[in-house]
Amino acid sequence: MGDYATSFFNSPALVWVTGSLLLFGGVAIIAFHPYWRGLSAVLISLLGWFLAARGIALLAVPGLYAAAANAVTSLLLIRLIFAAPFAIGVWLTYTGWIARTEST
Numbered sequence: 001m002g003d004y005a006t007s008f009f010n011s012p013a014l015v016w017v018t019g020s021l022l023l024f025g026g027v028a029i030i031a032f033h034p035y036w037r038g039l040s041a042v043l044i045s046l047l048g049w050f051l052a053a054r055g056i057a058l059l060a061v062p063g064l065y066a067a068a069a070n071a072v073t074s075l076l077l078i079r080l081i082f083a084a085p086f087a088i089g090v091w092l093t094y095t096g097w098i099a100r101t102e103s104t
Contacts (some may be wrong), residue, residue, distance in 0.1 A: 005069035009062060011055055019058035026052025040095045 009015060018061060026041040029048025058065055 005066060009066040009069075012014060012062075015058060015062045019055050019062070021055070022051050023055025026055055040092055043092060047088075064067070 026048050033044050033048060036045055
């Protein structure tokens with residue numbers, strides 16, 4: 001992970017583009033999903049705010065991100081960090097597609 005992070009942060013243009021895309025995606029979700037009723041709606045709205053905050057942070061303080069990426073060396077910790085978004089994605093897929101088709 002450290003080699004990938006190092007090569008990513010060595011390219012300022014890539015960091016800027018990634019931060020801009022995160023910010024744009026977050027703002028788009030915030031603008032087009034103003035719903036806070038139900039667990040799925042709350043998760044989607046929080047995702048928008050989380051993406052916008054990550055984009056701003058990556059644009060404003062990329063060195064903080066680089067230090068955090070280089071500090072994480074445990075493969076188990078990396079898997080645990082990505083387990084939560086994966087579980088949320090599975091939940092949203094189920095409630096958005098599978099549960100809807102079962103009830104109709």
